[in-house]
Amino acid sequence: MRTHDILCVADGWVYRIDGVDVAQFPSWHLALTAAARTAEAESRTGMPVALRYGAADGQMKDIQTRWKKGPDALGGSHMPEPVHASMPMRPAVRIQP
Structure with a gap:
């Protein structure tokens, strides 16, 4: 089985396939879209x-x-529908001027 993992890192979210970093994204949504x-x-x-996610x-x-079905399954605004209502969130970080 091939694993597609999304993990929180210091600069955003990293997407891994079978333990190998593929890409890094600034948001959970972008990482999930790529992985999905x-x-x-x-x-x-x-x-x-x-x-999976960490x-x-x-x-x-x-x-x-x-998974979305049909001829346009991979096009447009495709996003998986999470069964779990909550997604992991990073704590907000405020930068003081």
């Missing part, structure tokens, strides 16, 4: 995939999705 598109494309070829407790948690 790739994971969905691979799942359509029959490859088993796991889409939780605050250090454990990897599954992101359960219902």
